[in-house]
Amino acid sequence: MSKRDIQFDQNGLLRHFLTIDGLPRQTLTDILDTAENFSTVGTQQAKKVPLLRGKTLVNLFFEPSTRTRTTFELAAKRLSADVLNINIQASSTSKGESLLDMLRNLEAMHCDMFIVRHNTSGAAHFIAEHVAPHISVINAGDGRHAHPTQGMLDMFTIRRHKQDFTKLRVAIVGDILHSRVARSEIHALNILGVPEVRVIGPHTLIPREASSLGVHVYHDMKEGLRDVDVIIMLRLQRERMLGAMLPSEDEYFIQYGLTRKKLALAKPDAIVMHPGPINRGVEIESAVADGPQSVILEQVTNGLAVRMAVMSMVLGRKQEA
Amino acid sequence: MYIEIINGHLIDPRNQVDGPTNVYIQDEQVIAIGKAPAGFKADRTIDASGNIVCPGLVDLSARLREPGQEHKGTIASETRAAAASGITSLCIPPDTNPVIDTPAVVELIHRRNLDAGNCHAYTLGALTKGLDGEHLSEMAHLKDAGCVGVSNIINCINNPQVLRRALEYAASVDLTVFFYPLDNGLANGGIAHEGAVATRLGIPGIPEAAETHAVANFLMLVEQTGARVHFCRLSTARAVQMIGRSKFEGHDITADVAAHQLHLTEMDLGFFNSQCNVRPPLRTQRDRDELRAAVADNRIEVICSDHQPHDIDAKLAPFGDTEPGMSALETLLPLSLRLVSEKKLSMSNMIEHLSTTPAEILNIDAGHLSVGAIADICIFDPNAHWVLSSETMISRGKNSPFLDWELQGRVTHTLLAGNLVHELK
Incomplete structure (x- = not known):
């Protein structure tokens, strides 16, 4: 066997x-x-x-x-x-x-x-x-x-809002390299037939062979968010970033933090997800985390x-x- | 004691012998090849029909775990496995406990090995004291005690100035430096090749550059210092190509590969197979193919076992918490023969890689069967098929990813200085 x-x-x-x-x-x-x-x-x-x-x-x-x-x-x-x-x-x-x-x-x-x-x-x-x-x-x-149950609860949340997986564009943003949540989500999205899964982050936080997982890699967030239906923000593990991964949280927020302005590049009915706990002002702006497109608390219930x-x-x- | 080995196919690359030839032995020496000397009367006749007769194999790297980790293996237990695998000489890296950085440890190992009597054992001394990467070891003392080379194994020397001085000093006492190309900074605690499999399994990766970066820097120092160096355990295609170019330019360097690297790739990790946790890590199919090509065209001159026996518990943990290395003496010849049956390598070239050339690199009198040579001899049936199982493995370490593989080629007799130390029942 x-x-x-x-x-x-x-x-x-x-x-x-x-x-x-x-x-x-x-x-x-x-x-x-x-x-x-x-x-x-x-x-x-x-x-x-x-x-x-x-x-x-x-x-x-x-x-x-x-x-x-x-x-x-x-x-x-x-x-x-x-x-x-x-x-x-x-x-x-x-x-x-x-x-x-x-x-x-x-x-x-x-x-x-x-x-x-x-x-x-x-x-x-x-x-x-x-x-x-x-x-x-x-x-x-x-x-x-x-982290397969987290991956599945995210799929559950997506299905409740978007029904048909085969018509979606999904972006996962942040520290893909260290993220078990991202790996489980990527497998689930691919198996459920999502035609375009994107990962967005700096080179230092994206595995070199990421595309072998079945994703499109973006380093520019504005480009990567364009016309997506679902945005999944990942938690930045501050303790792991010490050293050479990132220069500062400020610079990270400017490049890859989700703000209302960047969110406007996605589809108007895009949903915003986060596995929690959130670092407000590091990977996501409070106005977005608590805003109308956020389904973050639903994820917990689901x-x-x-x-x-x-x-x-x-x-x-x-x-x- | 007079022994004759008859009806066998003798392969001795050093003397360009490759055909049906008898071998005649008196006490510890070969006294004739081909025709029996006048009046020769054998006390013992070994019929080698259908078998290959060759100089005993010389393994460039085998950890016997003594002193320091006798729960994993002892000099006696592991050299018994070596004898059963046709290996008559092996070389022990310095990372025993205590480290081989004083003549006392060298003498201890040699004495215990003489008591065991299964195999010739040679030692590499530590290049730096305690393998600390900072202070030069007493290389002249180590050489006098019997060390055949020096190495800092995978404890990388971070300061290039120390590395330069170590190379220069080794050159002045005429010792070969055995270099493991792995940059610890780039490896950064990784445990598998940084590729598709490690990405999928979420295992911290060791990038190709951890090897190529170390090779490139080291080559620059070698070219400047003129030291004689041997590259150990290559795993990447690009490192092989760099070393090939340097050789072509005439630098005095040699290289080896572990036999398992010629057969396994990152894909063999499957879902966290801890038997495939090795250093350097298993890499891609492209790397494996280039390593095979390099063995065939002699850019890599030696195939070694890189034997690292472990107790059962060392591999009974989640992948990243297991100890790297495999028990490999008993698969060295069968895995090499697999390349012969796949037509990647001629039988004679294989024996050069397993015996003739490693003996030259260690600068020991072995690896050939000239008249007058020490009678270290391996006889094997190249067509015997058998299955490796933990019940029948002789090494104390049963940690092999090749368990349950059908292997081809089995050693029938091993002679160590004219003594029959192994006979297949």
């Missing part, structure tokens, strides 16, 4: 959700459709459905995160699962326990799913390759590699539905089998 198949079980159903790269369009559409069904749960009086009652989910976060961890936790609780949060900075790998030993211990507690965030690319794949057969793994971000969808598909699978 090739490594690519690791995400599916022997019946061809999604067992792990590690990357969007290589998934069939149908799987992506299924996730979006399932998420659509869940999107009303949060507005009901009783905000819970009993789909994952009796299941135990472990949030295994090797990197600090508030937003992603909370939405996973909330999504799991809405599905009636039990949730365990493990913050590894304070835990045993810092005492020299290997990642694998730690997994074995958690498995021994009869958990059903690991939701993993780790600062090394490939960590979720590694864990998925080594867990017991009854356990599923969801990648909540590994190094620069992938994150819940999409994560519920993925969890229920991956764990619900066993009841069908």
